[in-house]
Amino acid sequence: MSRYFRNIAESLSSLLTGMGITFTHMLKIKKGNVTLQYPEEKWPRPERNIGFNHEDYNVIRSRLTVDINDCIGCLKCERICPVQCIKIETEKAPVRGEDINEINHVGITSNGTNKVQVVTRFDIDMTECCYCNLCTYPCPEECIYMTGGPNSKKHPIDYEFSEHDRSDLIYRFAKPGTKEGIQKVKSKQGAQS
């Protein structure tokens, strides 16, 4: 009998404590509010300075971007990718480190490296990417990065990149027409010599 009443008393008191806590939470709703009205409001992304000093490096994982003018076609990012979502094809340039105007090929990277290869295909399938960030470390020219990386001013940090067509998520960074262009250039040079 006494146990019956004790149970009721315990239930009531524990319920009241719980309700009290939820009530205090309700009172400070303005201060501790964490719900965001999503499309209008967005969660602030951590702000960090940008640069290659590791302490300042902005590490946001977002979509991958390649500065194709800086890419030397070393295939290091393709090899390190655990899901093989980067596909690169290269063609040997006729003259090392020289611009080819027909296909807008830049011969020297911004780091001053003379390019040996012309990148004819640089595709990243963002549907396959697992955002591990492994590809950005080995790059000798620092030209592949998750947006929000070193050149984030050019590419705003962005988590929302849905597309209507799935094939639009395959990002093609090589300049269009490079493959045919370089073959044409080569055959022309072959005919001249």
Place this chain on the structure above:
Amino acid sequence: MDGDLMTINMGPNHPATHGVLRLKCQTDGEIISGITPVIGYLHRCFEKHSENVTYEQVIPYVDRCDYLSSMTMDFGYVVAVEKLMNIEVPEKVEYIRVVMAELQRIASHLLALGVYGMDMGAFTPMLYMLKERERILDLFELTCGARLLYNYMWVGGLSHDLPRGFVEMTYQFLDQFEPKIDEYDNVLSNNKIFVERTADIGVLPPDVAVNYGVTGPNLRASGVKWDLRKNEAYSIYDRFDFEVPIGEGIKGTVGDCWDRYYVRMIEIRESVKIVRQALAKMPKDGDVHKAVPKKIRPPKGSIYSRTESSRGDLGYYIISDGTPTPSRVKMRSPSFASLSAISEISEGWMMSDMISVLGSLDIVLGEIDR
């Protein structure tokens, strides 16, 4: 009174199975007489896949096994490979790893407890706990850019150093988090309805737990004082002062669902202690990339190394044949052992108690199926 047994399928898609798990329950009326878990719905060939990628490329896959506590999964793997290669890791890296692993343990336990409350019909505590978990994920995002699957710990080091202001922000988080734990106790742990649904239910005796290989908080709740951080201190866990909580049967019997719940609650407190000590002792400078090998190519041989993940004893067996890709990676996952004991625990209990038992085991299907 010998009626026919009825088979009831729970899952594969059921909100209380925490993933895709199918439980074939043999029921006699409403009493359970046996459970056969059917697993494999989340099988992603982790072990076979890791034979085809290099050692560093395994880490993103390891992340995805136990997606709720990726840091501790990474920790176990890198410790195993480092032992295989005899790498001495810088002090600073060790401290950062411990901080990250313990923050991850808090986050993982918060989710486990909150969702367990939700399984039992208490929705509000889950919101409070997820709010705090979100803050921890923010800290991780600040550090390595990812909120769930980090790829933060590398063999021999870390992908990034701590960002500026991380230590202060973590102290700030801990200061406002610690009073919240008492709040959780008031709102959920001592709630009469919750206690009635969990105390004395699904008792896992210590000998059964040991026979099934149950580890982690589930084993400690049964009264066995076994924590690899204490008993086989890996990394630098021997330098910290913390208690190993065990189930004491405060509300019912030792090893019941409430104990399994409450051990996690105390573990959160202990993890907070460890994070505070690690932040205080952490060396200010040091290069986190110093010991990262240029090429990860361990010598021929094999290693079995185990660490304490949020869910228990996480073991990696790695065979190396001297090439950059592992010849075999076997993972001993703690949730698998916990799940295998469910038939034994819930036999004789009602169908609704089985939900309580399943939630208290805190399984992650990604790790069971691998």
